[in-house]
Amino acid sequence: MSELPSNAATWQPLPSWQTAIASSALAHRQRWPHALLISGRRGLGKRLLALHFARALLCDAPQESGEACGVCPSCGYVAQGTHPDLQLIEPVIYDEEGNRTPTDAINVERVRELIEFSQLSPHRQRAKVGLIAPAEAMNAAAANALLKTLEEPPAGTFLLLVSHQPARLPPTIVSRCRRLPAPEPERAAAAAWLAQNSIGIADPDLVLAQAGGAPLLALALSAADIQRERDHLLLQLAQPERLSPLAFGARLDSAPKDERKTQLANAVYWLLAWTADLASVAAGAAPSFNPDHRQALTRLAGRVALVPLFRYYRELLGQRALLSHPLQPRWVAEALLIEYRKLFAKGQVN
């Protein structure tokens, strides 16, 4: 099962919608903050922006504009992901062969590694950069450990925090970072990026819609297995009376163990998008995430009461924030689908 939440660690050229904000930030690199928090919804390329900043901060011969030169050895190491003064902290573990496995959280050991790294002198004399993505994946102990470094940052060390959900970060962390909201792409820029970075997506407009216009998320969603899961789930959501939460749970349980949480996360994403569309259609607007299911959404929107629908949406948001909890993915999926079915039960009152 493809991984929806996080994109690969590799460096890529900056997407067009980020160039303006990147150059205006780098124009002030003399006063670069010790900690920068880049926030915004998933799939906007926040991590690419952070890597762009990292490359500029580590560059051996930065341009007068503050941008990286792009040709020095240091720039090369960042592009290859091998720079000794750049440390990436992600909820991922690597085995001896270098295979990535997503984990639930960034634990305190990873943050301690980052602190040790920041206390060593830089290998290449420029600076040291620690990139934490997403920062909300830090558990409480990890966030606490980081806080001490944020309070007394070692000279020449820059922390870049990327966050999809900054509201989940401790306020003590947020208040010690300079905030940079990630820019949103125009529709045309998003479509152009997707066309450039993908091959053979059958309907790029549809995956962009599914991703709420976020190009990197659209690319992740376009994977065939993710689209199959979407088709399977949406077919059931379209017919609540025939929806079987237990069958869905059993299907989830039949997936390999390490894929179940990812599948649950994806299902919660589709449920959120579907529920948002139901609310839009009920309000007389067009469905923005699932334009290919307009008929079913229109039929269902006439049957659903808005207050329970909003309550359900909030419940899904809460569930998304808790995706790393130890509950069985199967139970969570079943409970969410049972609640969904109730929205359409006869006698449902507002």
Ligand SMILES: [Zn+2]
């Ligand atoms: Zn350079």
